[in-house]
Amino acid sequence: MGTKVDIANVSKTYGDEDDGDFVLALDNVSMAVQEGEFVSLLGPSGCGKSTLLYIVAGFEQPTRGRVDVSGRPVSGPGADRGMVFQDYALFPWMTVVDNVAFGLKLRGLAARQCQEIAREHIALVGLAGFENRFPHQLSGGMRQRCALARSVANNPEVLLMDEPLAAIDALTRNTLQEEILKVCDARAGRPRKSVIYVTHSIDEAVFLSDRIVVMTPRPGRILEVIPVPFERPRNDATRLAPEFQQLTGHIWGTIKSYVRPREGALS
């Protein structure tokens, strides 16, 4: 098992030091994600978890520090880091299958192969039969399934997810959590995905992760790194286990004092 993502001494500031709206969004954050590991960034609004994710994705540059993915420094967005967004970010003018095949086409695969891989992943997320629908014809949960298929089909080195289930209703959310684990699992010819998952739901982080990185706001710092020992595959029984309740209770205990109402918080 090698290191997939190496985040070293990353700081991010907005505004000038002596300015009124100076914000230290991330303060000297270091962490690593191993190959095939599922790591959640958990914390209240303003703890910089999304900022950190966007720095790994290459959408934002760190003020100090560096990020390496598979040993190569990150300098901008790229296909080696797949993104799943909270607002799905599906191309509204493309059907489900065209959305999923978008990245495959850019890799120069033959049209037939694109279709094959796209359909395989659409079926994997349970959207078989909806290949030719447009995103606006799908429910929120189905849209996120499609976005998940699009990212995974492109076979990135790391999957980055920014609160993907925050806008999904609670009942669908549980099902989708299991789907996410299923999709990230090892499959024929593909090892288990390395994932960085941003969330503010403790239950979600515990259910999905191998490790949880708990962050605190203002400035964004790592408070605690918590390993999650539960076996895989995880299912409803996992949620009901007393150890599960114990762990969520423990995390809430550490995080509680940092959750304060705050206006205009950055997430």
Add this chain to the structure above:
Amino acid sequence: MLIALWEVAFRLGLLNPVFLPSPSRILAAAHQLLVTGELFRNIADSLQRIAIANLVAICTAVPLGFFMGLYRPFEEMMDGIVNLIRPIPPLAWIPLAILWFGLGEKSVIFITLISAFFAILLNTIAGVRSVDKSLVRAALSLGATRRVLITKVVLPATLPSLFTGFRIALGVSWMSIVAAELIASSSGLGFMINYYRELLRSDLILVGMLSIGIIGFAMDRGLQWLERRLLPWRVALVL
């Protein structure tokens, strides 16, 4: 109902037919203009000018709008000029247009072009700017290069704004073309209206005005229909 009241008021001698003719007079006038072919000839002339002006406007304003929307430095360079020229009403261009192109076809097209151009330009810039940031980021994370990003993401995402621009452009085209034809032309609906003003034929003037209203309405509805056909996914953005 309103039309019936109008007709009755006229029959009772309450309205002066020179100022406002009765509906039956307008119908008779429309019949006269249709039979002689005068109405169609003028409509065809006006439509042709509008078509040329809008085609030229689309071919120039859309690429310019894209460059201005995509490249900040270029936008900042052009912004001053555009915003200086934009508030000048198309009608204020008429004297200059006549000096440059003389009375006739070219002047009328030029005036119409100016009004259509800015409507399309501003909507194109706004469209390019308002492309959802997440879509751009999603495309980049799927391996899109800058060229792919512009052709496969920014361009389709801008299409709804382009359509809005075309619709507004067609609307303002009618406003400026009538004014231009009043002054600088010897054909077209604007000319026809002005010609009958000199003859005090308010019934024929009203036929011309109603024609503009009906054609403008039909064209707008046509574009709306086309938009629904070509961009069925647009509902996603409206919701």
